[in-house]
Amino acid sequence: MKNYYSQTFIFFLIFPFLSFSQITHYYNWGFSSTNQQISIDVGDTVTWTWVGGFHNLRSTNGVETFDSGFSGNVGFQFSHTFNNVGSTNYVCDPHASMYGTVTVTQSLSTVDNDSKIKFDVYPNPVSSFVMIHSGLSTKPTKVEIFDMLGILKISKSQEALEFTTLDVSNLSPGMYFVSITSGNQQQSKKIIKL
Numbered sequence: 001m002k003n004y005y006s007q008t009f010i011f012f013l014i015f016p017f018l019s020f021s022q023i024t025h026y027y028n029w030g031f032s033s034t035n036q037q038i039s040i041d042v043g044d045t046v047t048w049t050w051v052g053g054f055h056n057l058r059s060t061n062g063v064e065t066f067d068s069g070f071s072g073n074v075g076f077q078f079s080h081t082f083n084n085v086g087s088t089n090y091v092c093d094p095h096a097s098m099y100g101t102v103t104v105t106q107s108l109s110t111v112d113n114d115s116k117i118k119f120d121v122y123p124n125p126v127s128s129f130v131m132i133h134s135g136l137s138t139k140p141t142k143v144e145i146f147d148m149l150g151i152l153k154i155s156k157s158q159e160a161l162e163f164t165t166l167d168v169s170n171l172s173p174g175m176y177f178v179s180i181t182s183g184n185q186q187q188s189k190k191i192i193k194l
Helices: 002-018
Strands: 024-029 036-041 045-050 058-062 077-081 086-092 095-105 119-122 129-136 141-147 152-158 161-167 174-182 185-193
Touching: 024 036, 024 141, 024 174, 024 185, 119 185, 129 174, 141 161, 152 161
Parallel strands: 024 045, 036 095
Antiparallel strands: 045 077, 058 086, 086 095, 119 129, 129 161, 141 152, 141 174, 174 185
16 A cells, blocks of 8 residues: 555656656767757656767857766767757767757747657556557558666667557656657657656
C-alpha cells in the first residue's frame, strides 16, 4: 500500500511538467552532419551527440547565440533551448562540411507541421509495456527511448510503425523520452516509468 501512495505522489509531482509541449530533439554531430535542417517549436530543446572527431557547434547568425566549446569525446552532448522565433545557422569551426539551421516557429500555430510525426504512447505512466500507435505504414521507422540525460536505453527499427510494443520493465523509475524517426521526420514524447 505504501508503494502505491509513493508512486501516486511521484506522478502528481511530475504531472505538471508533462502538460508543457516542449520537446527535446536528438541529432548526431559528426562528419556526416552536412546541412542539418531542424524545425522545432518555441521552447523546444535540441541535443546534439558527438559521434566521432574533434568538433564544436557554434551559432554563426540568427535569433539565438550558442557555443558548445570543443570536444573530441564520442558521446559528448550539447543542448540548447530555443526561445525565439526565427532561424539560427550553426557550424563546426574545424570542419566546413558540418553545418545546419534550426528554424523555430510559434507553437500555438494552427498550421500542421509536416516534419513532425503524429503518434500516441500509452499507457502513460507505464510499468512494463508501452504501446506506440502511429499512421506510419510505409516508411522504415526507428523508435528509441532516452533517459533524461539523453542516454539511449532502448532502440527498435522496423519497416513500418502502425503499432508496436516495447518492454520497459527493466528501466528504472523516472521520466523518459520516446523518439520516433522516419526519413527526415522526427518527434518525441515524454513518458513516466513507474
